Amino acid sequence: MKKATAIIFRSVILVLAGITIGLVISGDHIGEHIDFDQSKVSKVLDLVRHNYVDSVNVDSIEGSTVNNLLQNLDPHSVYLPAQQATSINERLEGGFTGIGVEYILLRDTLVITQANYDGPAYKAGIRPGDKVIGVDHQNFAGTHLTVAKVGKAFRGAKDSQLLMAIIPAGSKITKFYNVKRDHVDLSSLDAAYMLNPTTGYIKISKFASTTDADFRKSLGKLKTNGLKKLVLDIRGNGGGYLNTATALADEFLTKKQLIVYTKGVHEPRTDYFATDSGNFQQGKLALLIDEYSASASEILAGALQDLDRAVIVGRRSFGKGLVQEQFPFGDGSAINLTVARYYTPSGRSIQKSYSQGAESYRNELAQRMQKGELFSEESNLKDSAFNKPTNFHTAQGRKVFSGGGIMPDIFVPEDTVQNTYVARVLSSKQLFSAYVIDHMQPVLGKYNADDFCNHYTVTDADFGNFILYSSHTVKDMDAKEIFVAKENIKTLLKAYAARFKWGDEAYFKTVNANDPALKKAIEAVN
Numbered sequence: 001m002k003k004a005t006a007i008i009f010r011s012v013i014l015v016l017a018g019i020t021i022g023l024v025i026s027g028d029h030i031g032e033h034i035d036f037d038q039s040k041v042s043k044v045l046d047l048v049r050h051n052y053v054d055s056v057n058v059d060s061i062e063g064s065t066v067n068n069l070l071q072n073l074d075p076h077s078v079y080l081p082a083q084q085a086t087s088i089n090e091r092l093e094g095g096f097t098g099i100g101v102e103y104i105l106l107r108d109t110l111v112i113t114q115a116n117y118d119g120p121a122y123k124a125g126i127r128p129g130d131k132v133i134g135v136d137h138q139n140f141a142g143t144h145l146t147v148a149k150v151g152k153a154f155r156g157a158k159d160s161q162l163l164m165a166i167i168p169a170g171s172k173i174t175k176f177y178n179v180k181r182d183h184v185d186l187s188s189l190d191a192a193y194m195l196n197p198t199t200g201y202i203k204i205s206k207f208a209s210t211t212d213a214d215f216r217k218s219l220g221k222l223k224t225n226g227l228k229k230l231v232l233d234i235r236g237n238g239g240g241y242l243n244t245a246t247a248l249a250d251e252f253l254t255k256k257q258l259i260v261y262t263k264g265v266h267e268p269r270t271d272y273f274a275t276d277s278g279n280f281q282q283g284k285l286a287l288l289i290d291e292y293s294a295s296a297s298e299i300l301a302g303a304l305q306d307l308d309r310a311v312i313v314g315r316r317s318f319g320k321g322l323v324q325e326q327f328p329f330g331d332g333s334a335i336n337l338t339v340a341r342y343y344t345p346s347g348r349s350i351q352k353s354y355s356q357g358a359e360s361y362r363n364e365l366a367q368r369m370q371k372g373e374l375f376s377e378e379s380n381l382k383d384s385a386f387n388k389p390t391n392f393h394t395a396q397g398r399k400v401f402s403g404g405g406i407m408p409d410i411f412v413p414e415d416t417v418q419n420t421y422v423a424r425v426l427s428s429k430q431l432f433s434a435y436v437i438d439h440m441q442p443v444l445g446k447y448n449a450d451d452f453c454n455h456y457t458v459t460d461a462d463f464g465n466f467i468l469y470s471s472h473t474v475k476d477m478d479a480k481e482i483f484v485a486k487e488n489i490k491t492l493l494k495a496y497a498a499r500f501k502w503g504d505e506a507y508f509k510t511v512n513a514n515d516p517a518l519k520k521a522i523e524a525v526n
Contacts, residue, residue: 024239024295024323024342025092066335074338075358076322082332089326091186092240094210098155099162100184101126104430104437109133109141110150111437113500116184124179128500129169129441136163156181169441185210188240191508192218199522200227203508204248207240207296212247219251219279229284229525231518235314239295242323242342246272249303251279252310257345259303262323264340285310286521289408291365291374294318301406302344308396311524312408314517315374318365319405321351348392348402377411410524412517420485422477423492431470432496439465440497449502453509458490466493 045065049058067079080088090096100119103110110132115122133141135153143149156162162179188211190203200222204211219227242262249259253274263269287310289301298317304310321343324336343349354361368374392400401407426432436444447456466489467482482489491511498506512518 024242024245024299024320025326025336063333070335070337071358074322075354075361076320076324076336077338078336080326080334080336085326085328085332085334091206092208094188094208095183095185096155097158097181098184099179099181101154103132103150104433105145105147105150106434106437108143108145110145113433113437114503117503119184120179120182121177124177126164126166126177126179127169129437131167131169132164133167133174134165140165154181158182187214189214189218191505192222193505193509194222194225194227195231195518195522197226198228199231199525200225200229201231201233201508201512201518203233205237207237207244207248209241209244211240211244212251215248215251216279227283230280231286231288231521231525232310233288233518234293234297234300235288235290235517236292237294237297238292238318239297239320242272242296242299245296245299249300250274250277252281252285252304253278253307254281257307260299260342260344262340262342264323264338267340270340284525286524287312288517288521289314289317289406290414290517291315291318291368291405293406295320295322298350298406299342299344302348302350305400305406305409306345306348306392306394308394308398311410311521312406313410313521313524314408314412315414316368316407317350317405319350319352319403321349344400346392346394346400348400350402350405352404374414375416376413410520412520415516417484418488418491418515420481420488422474422481423485423488425474425477426470426489427492429470429473431466431473432492433500435466435469435493436497436500439469440500444497444501447501449498449506452494452498452501453506453513456494458494462493463490 042062045058045062048056048061063079063081070077070079099121100116101112101121102114103112105111112121112126112128112130112132114128115126131141133139140153154162158181160181162181164177164179166175166177167173168175186208188204188206188208190205192200192202195201200219202215202218202222204215219230222230242260246259253259255274255276257274259272259274261269261271285304287301287304289297289312293301293314294317298320301312301317305312321341322338323340323342325339326334326336328334341349341351352361352364390399390401392402394400443456444452463486467477471477491514495507495510498510
């Protein structure tokens with residue numbers, strides 16, 4: 001029963017992230033504005049607006065109607081409400097206008113968990129652990145806070161002022177900060193550090209407009225520290241811009257190598273070739289992927305595999321080989337419409353079937369779990385997409401497969417101990433961060449980042465205190481599951497503490513310390 005619940009939980013998470021998973025926008029451009037004012041749909045909605053017996057939200061109906069039409073085409077052609085379209089575009093464009101903080105809502109009080117180093121809030125003196133109790137001379141804490149309410153308060157026009165009343169971490173005295181809203185950069189790189197004297201690690205969370213520049217900058221720093229080999233981690237990376245994926249592939253390939261090509265009924269074939277400008281054309285390379293690596297991630301993985309440039313390590317990728325173009329409406333909403341398919345250098349499409357409809361398509365990862373594919377290489381290869389002859393081969397003649405994602409060269413099963421249902425629930429409820437705020441800030445003040453990552457240990461007593469703390473929120477934790485997840489929960493508690501104090505890189509250094517897939521990747525390049 002618990003295993004089934006875990007599968008359902010992961011399926012729900014996938015559906016909620018469905019727009020992000022497998023998003024490839026063609027190039028770096030947005031299509032022309034479109035107007036459906038004269039369509040039958042608009043005429044029907046106008047009749048409803050002015051003649052229907054009850055009051056209805058016509059905008060919501062319109063969006064649902066358009067989305068249902070698109071979903072009958074393919075699972076990745078979707079309607080985006082204005083707020084969602086803005087959020088996605090901000091992520092992919094690498095920034096937004098605001099104050100540059102992350103937070104949690106703890107006991108109806110906003111507590112800062114991250115302040116972007118170059119952002120307005122950080123420059124004003126705001127730090128993790130600070131509690132925001134007032135905004136612009138109005139009470140803020142204890143006012144039934146929601147994410148929407150916070151966004152409305154913190155966002156605003158560039159150079160506009162925000163007066164924040166804050167109780168700093170470890171203090172009881174209220175201080176006031178004038179914060180000038182400005183552009184806040186969002187890096188697509190989560191971490192970049194040396195794993196050993198010659199091997200570097202870079203984690204990329206999305207393929208945004210700034211990703212290649214971020215990569216070049218981080219790679220340059222690692223090279224000065226002795227980097228000769230690289231592990232590139234795109235696990236969980238649901239995609240982004242096609243041009244960004246090709247630009248990143250270009251970093252590893254040599255001039256005139258074909259990276260990918262796209263084509264559709266209304267889109268002629270377009271080939272994307274490597275130039276001679278790559279910054280890592282020779283060193284050994286391993287690429288980490290998993291079932292949540294989609295779209296632009298698969299373009300990169302497919303090119304590096306087909307051209308025998310990298311060892312692909314992990315589990316079969318998502319299986320999304322469609323290219324979207326975004327067409328905005330005047331009200332800020334938009335549609336992402338599939339305009340082409342993409343093909344790897346060997347000519348394979350890795351798009352999995354969606355012939356059974358969008359719901360079945362979204363449940364496909366849960367079905368992989370039920371079949372045991374994530375835990376067994378043999379089960380992996382028995383999938384219908386891979387148990388038949390293939391006409392596709394890499395540059396050196398190795399067999400590769402189409403029709404369902406990128407199959408890794410080195411399979412690493414999912415670690416059921418490190419990826420437990422109870423740990424995911426605790427994380428989704430933000431209880432790791434909450435516990436760090438309530439109980440671990442004095443401990444963090446005694447360490448620097450390296451000492452904490454290398455030497456701090458979460459004790460059994462700490463673990464027990466955390467479970468007791470969490471039990472007030474999560475009432476139905478199973479004792480056996482908690483026992484199985486104990487070491488993973490300890491690792492996550494330490495990792496969230498590290499992130500709170502020192503940022504994403506400290507988090508990944510902590511969770512990567514005993515990562516079996518990363519260990520395989522390191523072996524592959526050494």
